[in-house]
Amino acid sequence: MTDRKQRQAAGLSEAEAIERAKQGDAEAFEYLYSLHKRRVYSLCLRMTSNAAEAEDLTQEAFLQLFRKIATFRGESAFSTWLHRMAVNVVLMQLRKKGLPVVPLEDTIESDEETPKKELGTTDVKLAGSVDRLQLQRAIEKLPPGYRTIFVLHDVEGYEHNEIAEIVGCSIGNSKSQLHKARLKLRDFLKFKRAEKAGKP
Amino acid sequence: MTCAELQQVLPELIEGEREAELQAHLQSCSECAELVSDLRAIAEQGRTLRASEEPAPHVWQFIETQLRREGLIHDPGTERPFLLRTPTRRWSPAIWFVPVAAALLLSVAFLLRPKPQSTVATRRPVSDTPSAFSTPEPSADADDSALLEAVQKRSPAMTAAYSDNLRKVNNYISDAQKSLQQNPNDDDAKQYLMQAYEQKTMLYDMALDRALP
Numbered sequence: 001m002t003d004r005k006q007r008q009a010a011g012l013s014e015a016e017a018i019e020r021a022k023q024g025d026a027e028a029f030e031y032l033y034s035l036h037k038r039r040v041y042s043l044c045l046r047m048t049s050n051a052a053e054a055e056d057l058t059q060e061a062f063l064q065l066f067r068k069i070a071t072f073r074g075e076s077a078f079s080t081w082l083h084r085m086a087v088n089v090v091l092m093q094l095r096k097k098g099l100p101v102v103p104l105e106d107t108i109e110s111d112e113e114t115p116k117k118e119l120g121t122t123d124v125k126l127a128g129s130v131d132r133l134q135l136q137r138a139i140e141k142l143p144p145g146y147r148t149i150f151v152l153h154d155v156e157g158y159e160h161n162e163i164a165e166i167v168g169c170s171i172g173n174s175k176s177q178l179h180k181a182r183l184k185l186r187d188f189l190k191f192k193r194a195e196k197a198g199k200p
Numbered sequence: 201m202t203c204a205e206l207q208q209v210l211p212e213l214i215e216g217e218r219e220a221e222l223q224a225h226l227q228s229c230s231e232c233a234e235l236v237s238d239l240r241a242i243a244e245q246g247r248t249l250r251a252s253e254e255p256a257p258h259v260w261q262f263i264e265t266q267l268r269r270e271g272l273i274h275d276p277g278t279e280r281p282f283l284l285r286t287p288t289r290r291w292s293p294a295i296w297f298v299p300v301a302a303a304l305l306l307s308v309a310f311l312l313r314p315k316p317q318s319t320v321a322t323r324r325p326v327s328d329t330p331s332a333f334s335t336p337e338p339s340a341d342a343d344d345s346a347l348l349e350a351v352q353k354r355s356p357a358m359t360a361a362y363s364d365n366l367r368k369v370n371n372y373i374s375d376a377q378k379s380l381q382q383n384p385n386d387d388d389a390k391q392y393l394m395q396a397y398e399q400k401t402m403l404y405d406m407a408l409d410r411a412l413p
Contacts, residue, residue: 026264026273033260041259042251051253058255062263066272070384126238130245139249154246160215179211182239189242 014078022070029066036079037062039156040086046151047090049140057093061086076165083158084166087148094144124194126186138188146181153178201225203232214239344370351407365403372396 012020012031020028040061044054064085072081139147148167152158153174158166160174167174206213206225213222214236226233267273344366352359373396379389 021273024272024274026268029267029273030260030264033263037260038251038254041253041255045251045253046249055255055259059259059262063266066263066267067270068385125234126241127234130238130241132245132248135242135245136249139246150246154243155249157247157250175211175215179214179239182242185242186235186238189238 015074018069018072018078021066022072032078033062036082039079040082043083043086043151043156044090046139046155047144047147048093049136053093057086057089061089064089077162080162080165083152083156087152087166091144091148124190124197126189126193130189134189134192135185138185138192141188142181142184146177146184149174149177150181150185154182203229206232210236347404347407362403362407366400369396369400369403373400 012028014032014035017028017031017035021032037058041054041058044057044061045051048054048057061082065082072078139150142150149163152163152166153160160171160178163169163174164171169177201221201224203225206222206229209218212218222236226236264273348359348363348366351362373393376389376393376396379386380393383389
């Protein structure tokens with residue numbers, strides 16, 4: 001945004017920008033984009049681990065948003081509405097790639113996912129130390145459903161009630177999926193650490 | 201609380217609920233303590249992954265170009281005509297239909313400019329077909345009445361047909377406008393409104409052609 005636009009935008013609240021955007025105001029659209037671009041891009045980037053793809057998905061999410069902005073009635077927070085679109089855009093892209101995207105409600109508890117068995121079964125310890133780059137790589141390996149919840153909560157800072165609204169699950173489900181995501185990440189990180197240490 | 205019990209409720213406990221209960225177990229169980237410590241470290245490190253990068257400038261440029269192409273945005277100070285003040289402007293043909301219809305209405309008004317012995321807006325028709333003309337539909341405006349008066353004077357036999365068609369097209373316009381008021385994004389309603397204005401323009405066209413000496 002130009003300095004002039006930034007100065008103008010500084011006096012503009014999000015609600016005002018939304019109303020102006022509904023009337024087709026170009027500067028209002030740009031203001032809304034500048035407010036939310038980083039979070040949407042971050043979400044897309046963490047989900048795809050590819051900058052070019054993340055940019056394409058960011059474009060698509062904002063285009064969908066702006067095309068439908070006239071229908072926004074303020075029943076949910078604007079950012080929640082936007083991120084719901086972004087998550088749907090990302091998940092649709094992952095489906096196109098052939099990655100299984102299981103709806104969170106359909107996730108079934110299985111012995112394989114039960115965390116108990118992992119407790120104390122390996123000598124490798126994280127000892128509270130998590131390498132940032134390794135974590136990034138581990139996130140890439142998470143199934144899309146777990147990845148979505150982890151990125152939304154731990155990376156982007158959404159609360160469970162917001163996540164529930166964004167992805168369309170219950171709060172309990174969101175907490176459960178987040179816990180499983182973290183357990184899986186722990187397993188990946190321990191495995192990587194063991195690999196590095198030359199252990200089998 | 202046993203380790204298995206802790207595992208069951210850990211998704212809730214690790215979010216900060218029942219912290220005292222959690223701590224009580226962790227103090228006595230190094231394995232659970234290690235698990236909780238690892239999970240919290242993962243969550244904490246996750247926070248640092250929030251992208252500090254922004255999308256490249258071309259992302260917004262693409263979005264803006266696309267939105268302009270779709271007619272969804274305009275620059276401040278370039279207000280759209282009130283009929284087009286809707287989120288989407290896909291029915292862009294209406295842009296020129298409306299001024300054409302307005303031009304035709306002005307033409308009618310010019311042709312029907314006040315004569316010394318009567319005023320168009322208030323003169324009651326002396327038609328022998330009161331049912332076709334003397335009680336125009338509520339939605340017909342003064343210009344419609346003026347048009348029908350002109351038709352009545354020039355081609356009385358056509359008055360009923362024009363009156364009926366005007367009534368229908370005005371109802372058509374009214375229905376489409378109501379739909380659009382309820383749902384500004386109703387593309388069908390926009391299309392119907394555009395077609396209705398088109399039809400009304402054609403009616404005026406025909407009426408003026410027939411009315412010309």
